[in-house]
Amino acid sequence: DQQVKQNSPSLSVQEGRISILNCDYTNSMFDYFLWYKKYPAEGPTFLISISSIKDKNEDGRFTVFLNKSAKHLSLHIVPSQPGDSAVYFCAASHNAGNMLTFGGGTRLMVKP
Amino acid sequence: NAGVTQTPKFQVLKTGQSMTLQCAQDMNHNSMYWYRQDPGMGLRLIYYSASEGTTDKGEVPNGYNVSRLNKREFSLRLESAAPSQTSVYFCASKKGPSSYEQYFGPGTRLTVT
Numbered sequence: 120d121q122q123v124k125q126n127s128p129s130l131s132v133q134e135g136r137i138s139i140l141n142c143d144y145t146n147s148m149f150d151y152f153l154w155y156k157k158y159p160a161e162g163p164t165f166l167i168s169i170s171s172i173k174d175k176n177e178d179g180r181f182t183v184f185l186n187k188s189a190k191h192l193s194l195h196i197v198p199s200q201p202g203d204s205a206v207y208f209c210a211a212s213h214n215a216g217n218m219l220t221f222g223g224g225t226r227l228m229v230k231p
Numbered sequence: 232n233a234g235v236t237q238t239p240k241f242q243v244l245k246t247g248q249s250m251t252l253q254c255a256q257d258m259n260h261n262s263m264y265w266y267r268q269d270p271g272m273g274l275r276l277i278y279y280s281a282s283e284g285t286t287d288k289g290e291v292p293n294g295y296n297v298s299r300l301n302k303r304e305f306s307l308r309l310e311s312a313a314p315s316q317t318s319v320y321f322c323a324s325k326k327g328p329s330s331y332e333q334y335f336g337p338g339t340r341l342t343v344t
Contacts, residue, residue: 125273151331162323162336210274212331219274219276222273
């Protein structure tokens with residue numbers, strides 16, 4: 120039973136437009152959420168995070184929104200750039216941050 | 232700083248063979264982790280070490296053992312490899328209990344035939 124789900128395996132967006140990546144979770148004990156970006160043949164790199172006590176966090180072109188009542192978070196990238204093409208994983212934390220549960224990932228392709 | 236390093240980068244094993252995947256970090260982090268990544272499954276936690284001297288099971292520990300050799304190093308051992316263990320293995324570390332961000336190594340691609 121996947122506690123963190125990314126229902127879109129892939130997303131294609133035109134350069135300069137907004138990319139919206141979605142993530143749903145089932146465990147109400149999750150208290151912190153993170154997004155990671157992964158290029159082929161590399162390890163995931165941390166992108167942005169949000170605590171469960173907030174509903175929005177912004178860092179440059181990246182914004183994460185959290186809707187606790189819907190158990191849903193999303194990552195907005197504006198404007199999208201070809202270098203953003205990668206696999207994006209959302210992750211949720213519990214157990215005082217000792218464990219991360221990852222979604223299956225969404226492959227983003229930004230077309231020039 | 233190299234961050235998190237993993238050796239080897241690639242490995243092919245025959246069923247029943249054993250091997251150890253090595254991981255080291257130079258960030259003075261307290262916690263270290265081993266994940267496996269399979270297509271469509273995201274990353275699944277195998278084992279973790281919250282601090283030097285402790286290890287705990289994650290979501291998929293069967294068939295694996297770990298050793299936290301010292302603060303820097305955390306190894307993953309497959310005693311008798313099976314084709315189901317074909318995967319990409321990532322090691323990660325984080326500063327300590329009050330932090331959430333984990334920093335990942337480049338991965339080891341393992342094939343078991």
